[in-house]
Every structure is written in structure tokens, then in C-alpha cells.
Amino acid sequence: MKLTFSLLFLIFSGLIFGQPQPAIDFLVGEIELQIEPITQKIEGKVTYLFEVNQKTDSVFLDAKNMNFTSVLLNGKKVRYNENKEKITFYKKLKAGRRYDLTLLYTTIPKQTVYFLGWQDSEAVNKQIWTQGQGKYTSHWLPSFDDMTEKVEFDLSIIFDEDYDVIANGILKKTELKDGYRTWVFDMKKPMSSYLLAFAIGQYESKNSKSNSGIPLELYYYPKDSLNVEPTYRYTGQIFNFLNDEIGIDYPWQNYKQIPVRDFLYAGMENTGTTLFSDGFVIDSIAFEDKNYVNVNAHEMAHQWFGNLVTERDGNHHWLHEGFATFYALLAEKELFGEDYFYWKLYKSARQLQKLAQQGKAEALTDPLASSLTFYEKGAWALYALRTTIGDSAFRKGVQAYLNKFKYSNATISDFIKEVQRFTDSDLKEFGQTWLQDRNFPYEEVKKILSTSSVDIKTYLDLQQELSTSSMSNEEIIKRVWMKTTSTRLKENIILDYRKSLSDSFIKEAFNSKDLKIRQALCITTDRIPVILKEAFESLLEDKSYITVENALYRLWISFPDDRIGYLDKTKGIVGLPNKNVRLVWLLLAVLTKDYLNDEQKESYTEELFGYTSPEYSFEVRQNAFSLLSEVFPLTDQNIADLLNAAVHHSWQFRNYARKLLETLLKDESEKERIIELSKKLKGKELRYIKSKLEVE
Numbered sequence: 094m095k096l097t098f099s100l101l102f103l104i105f106s107g108l109i110f111g112q113p114q115p116a117i118d119f120l121v122g123e124i125e126l127q128i129e130p131i132t133q134k135i136e137g138k139v140t141y142l143f144e145v146n147q148k149t150d151s152v153f154l155d156a157k158n159m160n161f162t163s164v165l166l167n168g169k170k171v172r173y174n175e176n177k178e179k180i181t182f183y184k185k186l187k188a189g190r191r192y193d194l195t196l197l198y199t200t201i202p203k204q205t206v207y208f209l210g211w212q213d214s215e216a217v218n219k220q221i222w223t224q225g226q227g228k229y230t231s232h233w234l235p236s237f238d239d240m241t242e243k244v245e246f247d248l249s250i251i252f253d254e255d256y257d258v259i260a261n262g263i264l265k266k267t268e269l270k271d272g273y274r275t276w277v278f279d280m281k282k283p284m285s286s287y288l289l290a291f292a293i294g295q296y297e298s299k300n301s302k303s304n305s306g307i308p309l310e311l312y313y314y315p316k317d318s319l320n321v322e323p324t325y326r327y328t329g330q331i332f333n334f335l336n337d338e339i340g341i342d343y344p345w346q347n348y349k350q351i352p353v354r355d356f357l358y359a360g361m362e363n364t365g366t367t368l369f370s371d372g373f374v375i376d377s378i379a380f381e382d383k384n385y386v387n388v389n390a391h392e393m394a395h396q397w398f399g400n401l402v403t404e405r406d407g408n409h410h411w412l413h414e415g416f417a418t419f420y421a422l423l424a425e426k427e428l429f430g431e432d433y434f435y436w437k438l439y440k441s442a443r444q445l446q447k448l449a450q451q452g453k454a455e456a457l458t459d460p461l462a463s464s465l466t467f468y469e470k471g472a473w474a475l476y477a478l479r480t481t482i483g484d485s486a487f488r489k490g491v492q493a494y495l496n497k498f499k500y501s502n503a504t505i506s507d508f509i510k511e512v513q514r515f516t517d518s519d520l521k522e523f524g525q526t527w528l529q530d531r532n533f534p535y536e537e538v539k540k541i542l543s544t545s546s547v548d549i550k551t552y553l554d555l556q557q558e559l560s561t562s563s564m565s566n567e568e569i570i571k572r573v574w575m576k577t578t579s580t581r582l583k584e585n586i587i588l589d590y591r592k593s594l595s596d597s598f599i600k601e602a603f604n605s606k607d608l609k610i611r612q613a614l615c616i617t618t619d620r621i622p623v624i625l626k627e628a629f630e631s632l633l634e635d636k637s638y639i640t641v642e643n644a645l646y647r648l649w650i651s652f653p654d655d656r657i658g659y660l661d662k663t664k665g666i667v668g669l670p671n672k673n674v675r676l677v678w679l680l681l682a683v684l685t686k687d688y689l690n691d692e693q694k695e696s697y698t699e700e701l702f703g704y705t706s707p708e709y710s711f712e713v714r715q716n717a718f719s720l721l722s723e724v725f726p727l728t729d730q731n732i733a734d735l736l737n738a739a740v741h742h743s744w745q746f747r748n749y750a751r752k753l754l755e756t757l758l759k760d761e762s763e764k765e766r767i768i769e770l771s772k773k774l775k776g777k778e779l780r781y782i783k784s785k786l787e788v789e
């Protein structure tokens with residue numbers, strides 16, 4: 094799984110381990126689901142074939158809040174017991190024998206299956222999708238929270254024929270009956286239950302094949318046909334690169350990627366079926382600001398690291414996230430070059446060093462470590478290992494590990510043992526420094542980077558000189574600036590040392606054509622001096638929505654006489670999927686004197702205030718809430734939308750909304766208004782605001 098970058102600091106993995114059941118080996122699971130979107134009810138039937146390893150008299154499955162209508166062992170009724178967590182059946186079972194168990198059940202899942210837009214009028218907004226990792230597939234299927242139980246699953250789903258149903262495996266056939274269609278999927282290899290997934294919505298797909306012949310299916314919403322290329326740019330290359338670099342063939346029958354609304358994370362690597370946030374569905378300008386390449390490569394790498402070989406439990410989470418992050422970085426190196434690769438490593442090292450300075454450094458073997466540790470320190474550990482033992486030993490070790498533990502589970506020491514076979518260096522020290530120690534070895538990291546990249550070495554030397562030399566900062570920086578041709582080095586100088594640089598230096602720097610250098614110049618300048626006015630105005634034409642948003646805002650603030658010109662120039666630009674340019678534009682247009690006639694003002698205001706509605710993605714809604722609440726009193730409708738947001742399934746958006754609501758509740762008149770508005774609420778929203786008002 095990949096979390097959005099801004100959240101890396103905040104999230105702890107919170108892993109709870111399922112209970113193993115060594116007496117039994119579940120082999121095959123045949124699943125049939127009928128899903129009712131309005132009531133959110135799932136009617137299911139699952140038949141498991143299992144083998145008995147040691148004689149036993151009871152077997153359980155994880156099953157959260159399910160009603161069982163029939164439980165049959167080899168076709169006969171069997172005694173069972175159910176609670177909110179599990180179903181256990183009782184029967185004397187002999188070692189070496191195989192049995193089949195058929196369960197019929199209904200459930201309304203509290204989590205793991207998300208129903209979106211079924212209350213809206215827009216058909217295209219309607220989706221259903223799952224998130225198994227951390228949310229437990231046992232909320233919709235009697236299955237196994239323990240990751241070591243690997244089963245070959247086959248899914249059949251019955252749904253309204255006007256939608257598309259996508260799930261793990263090959264779509265063998267579909268059958269139509271009474272306006273309902275059955276989609277029948279087939280898998281060939283076993284996997285852990287948390288990797289089961291389905292997505293339902295209106296989609297089209299673009300299909301191709303990898304060099305090794307694996308079908309690649311790229312899904313998109315019908316309205317997004319022009320965004321398919323920039324969204325999925327390099328997908329085939331990444332797939333072929335990973336397949337060659339890892340040196341073990343992609344282990345599943347096909348690979349599908351499906352964007353979904355309001356996803357919980359950036360992406361999730363369900364077996365052969367990655368779901369990802371539709372916030373990555375972008376045009377080619379947004380590609381420069383925020384693209385899917387890294388998440389694309391990360392989830393793909395998990396198909397080997399996590400899905401083919403799965404951690405035994407959360408103590409070995411490095412084997413998933415460290416590896417997916419590292420291999421994604423290698424794929425990016427292949428696409429964007431060494432400069433990109435080393436700067437990214439350097440930046441993550443700085444974040445990790447900062448965490449260590451705050452006394453929050455964590456060991457990679459700590460199951461409760463933060464994502465920053467699992468992902469970025471995890472990738473660094475692999476880079477350090479590869480640098481120490483060399484490319485060839487590293488690749489052989491990884492291949493031996495994948496081969497030995499394929500379709501099964503492993504521990505960190507299993508991995509180290511395999512790698513140790515191919516190197517004379519003793520990996521104990523590596524294990525101590527990188528896996529067991531909490532500290533981040535920043536000095537060692539700087540050494541590795543300095544020998545690998547001339548530009549990073551120049552930068553580290555510059556930092557050193559700036560903190561010790563008596564010369565003026567600008568003089569020192571100027572010398573480095575004139576000598577280098579590296580655009581990343583220049584960008585980072587601006588980002589870190591903008592305050593040390595004079596306006597005339599900045600004016601020179603604006604001559605660069607590099608979008609990232611120009612963006613750095615833009616976002617590090619608050620008030621624009623007159624000498625930079627023209628340079629800033631040229632930013633409004635840059636092919637970057639982040640640059641345009643920031644330049645527009647800064648120009649509008651700094652030069653009131655030219656506001657109308659700036660607004661005219663940027664009218665109609667929507668920007669990133671979170672509508673960053675459009676929202677700022679609407680706000681500034683409404684605030685600009687003599688720009689709009691009454692009718693325009695009314696329609697733009699309505700549009701701006703309307704973006705807090707559940708019709709829009711939570712990224713758009715959050716952006717709208719934060720702009721509006723800074724400048725205007727919220728309308729009753731905004732407050733109603735905020736109460737709805739306070740119980741949203743995405744915890745980051747929910748937390749944002751709750752904080753804003755708390756701020757509003759401190760104001761007596763706002764509080765009265767909220768109490769009045771909450772009278773119209775029902776269900777979750779009502780329960781939340783009631784509990785909040787009681788505390789107040």
C-alpha cells in the first residue's frame with residue numbers, strides 16, 4: 094500500500110495479527126456474491142476446500158458481524174458457533190483428509206467495502222470498492238485475518254448489468270439474467286485474504302501486453318479518455334523494467350489498475366488488481382506537478398514483495414514497504430535518470446534525519462514504526478545493502494529469496510539468510526545498523542551519497558561552507574551556481590536558501606527554463622518586489638498548475654492595480670484534480686472590485702461555495718473548506734456538508750473536518766447554528782454531533 098506523502102509522518106501501521114491455525118490448510122475458496130448497493134447488503138456463498146494436517150475437532154474462520162443461514166461440511170449440516178468476530182464449527186477431523194465447507198451468509202459490512210454516490214443522482218459517481226489491508230476482508234467474506242493462510246480464490250459477483258465489475262484474476266465469462274450480470278473470475282495461485290478485492294463502477298479500459306506477454310488492463314472513467322496517456326504514462330516500461338530487474342517473472346495471470354473515488358490511500362496492491370486514488374487521474378500539465386508514476390511502480394513492485402512472498406506478520410513489514418519503495422525508486426531512476434534518483438534519496442534521508450533529531454527515530458523491525466520508517470528508511474536500508482554487497486550479489490539474493498518463499502510467507506531473517514549466501518561481507522553489522530538500531534545513520538548515508546553523486550557532494554559541501562565561512566552567503570552560492578549545470582541542485586539551493594539571496598540574483602535565476610527551478614522561485618517569495626514583477630507574470634504561462642496557482646495569488650496580492658489582467662489570463666483553468674487553480678481563481682474573482690457584474694458574481698459565488706458538497710472528491714471539498722473558512726462565514730449548506738465530512742470514511746478528511754467543526758463550535762452563534770442544523774441529521778452524522786455537543 095502507498096500512503097499519500099503528506100501523511101507519512103502521521104500514520105502508524107497499527108497492525109493486528111490474525112490467529113494461525115496450523116492443523117488446517119485451506120486450499121481453494123469459491124466465492125459468490127450478490128451486492129445490493131442501496132441497502133449495502135452482501136449476500137454471499139463461499140465453499141472452501143481444506144486439508145487436515147493434524148487431527149482436530151474444531152475449525153474457525155474470521156467473520157465479522159455475519160448472519161449464517163447454512164453451514165455444510167461435505168454437504169451435511171454441521172454444528173457451529175458464531176460471534177461478532179468468528180465462526181467456529183465442531184467436527185472430529187482426521188489428519189490427511191480433505192473436506193469442503195460451504196457457508197451461506199448475509200452481512201452489511203461496517204468497513205472494508207465502501208459504497209459511494211448511491212444517494213446521488215449522477216450515475217457516473219456511483220462506485221463500490223474494497224480495501225482489505227488493515228481493514229480486514231473478513232468484513233465481507235468469512236476468511237483469514239492471519240496472512241499466512243494462503244488460498245487460491247475465485248470470485249463471482251452478481252450486479253446490475255449497467256456497471257462494470259472488476260476483481261482479482263482472469264474474467265472467464267459473464268452471464269446475463271433478468272437485468273443482472275454475473276462476472277466470473279478465476280485465479281490460479283494462492284494468496285492471503287487481505288489481497289482480495291473488487292471494484293464496481295462505470296469504466297472503460299485500455300489493454301496491452303508486457304514484453305513477457307502479461308495482459309495489462311488500464312481502467313478509466315468514460316469522461317477521462319484524454320487523460321489515459323498522462324495518467325498511465327510509462328506503465329508498460331515500469332512493468333518490463335521490474336520484471337527484468339527483479340529477475341523473477343511476474344507471478345500472476347494479468348495486471349489491472351483501477352482508479353476509484355475517495356480512496357483511503359494513494360494505492361493498494363491487491364493481487365493483480367491495484368486500486369488507486371482517482372486524484373492521480375491527470376492531464377499532461379498536471380503530470381509535472383503530481384503524477385502516478387511512483388505509486389504505479391510501488392504497487393506493481395508489491396506484486397512480488399508482499400503478494401508473492403508475504404511477511405509472516407507485522408514484525409517483518411520491511412519486506413513489503415521497504416522493498417516496494419526501493420524498487421519504485423529504481424524504476425524512476427530508469428525513467429528520470431540518476432540525478433532524480435539521488436536527490437530523492439537525499440530528501441528522504443533528510444526527513445529521516447529530522448525524525449531522529451526529534452528523538453523519534455524507529456527501528457525497521459518495530460511493527461508499530463511510522464510509515465516514514467517502513468517506506469523511506471526501508472528503501473534506504475536496501476540501497477545501503479546493495480551498495481555494500483554489489484548489484485550482482487544483491488540480485489541473486491533477492492531472486493533466491495523470492496524463489497524459496499514464493500506463494501508463502503517469510504521473515505526478515507529468511508531474507509538476510511538468502512542474501513548472505515551470495516556475499517562474503519558479514520551481514521550482521523548491516524542488520525544491526527539498518528534493521529535493529531533505531532537511529533538513522535546519517536553520516537554513513539552522506540558518505541554513500543557523496544561517492545555516488547557529484548551534485549549531492551557539491552550540495553553537502555555548500556551546506557558545510559555556508560555554516561562555517563565568513564564570506565556572504567550569496568557570494569558562496571553564486572560561485573556554486575555559476576559552475577553547475579544541475580537543475581535539481583539549483584532548485585534545492587532556492588528552496589533552502591532563498592532568504593540569503595538578493596532580488597537581482599533571483600531575477601537572473603528566473604532566466605531558467607526549468608519548471609521546477611521557476612516553481613521554487615515562486616513558492617519561496619511571498620511579496621513580489623517590483624523588480625521581479627515581469628518575471629512573476631511570466632510564471633502564469635508555465636506548464637505547472639502549482640506554479641500558476643501560487644503565481645496568481647502572489648501577483649494578485651502584490652499588484653492590486655493589475656488584478657483584472659491576472660484573472661483574465663487564468664480564467665477557465667481548473668488545475669489539479671483538487672481544482673487548485675479554479676478555487677483560488679473563483680475566490681479572487683469574487684473578491685476583486687469591479688471585475689464581475691452582479692449575475693456573474695452570483696454564479697461564481699454559488700460555484701465556489703458548492704465545492705464542499707459530497708458530490709465532489711474529498712480533496713476538492715477540503716480545499717474548498719479551507720479557502721472559504723479563511724475568508725467568509727460558511728453557509729448553512731457548507732455547515733451541513735461539514736457535518737457530513739466529519740464522518741467520512743477517509744480518516745484524514747474526517748479529522749480535518751472535525752478540527753474545523755471544533756473551531757466553529759467555540760463561537761457561540763456558530764454553535765447555535767450547528768445545533769439547529771443538526772436537527773435535520775440522521776444516523777452516523779447525528780451520532781457524531783450529539784457526542785460532540787455533549788462534551789462541549
Ligand SMILES: [Zn+2]
Pocket residue numbers: 094095391395413414417
Ligand atoms: Zn506499499
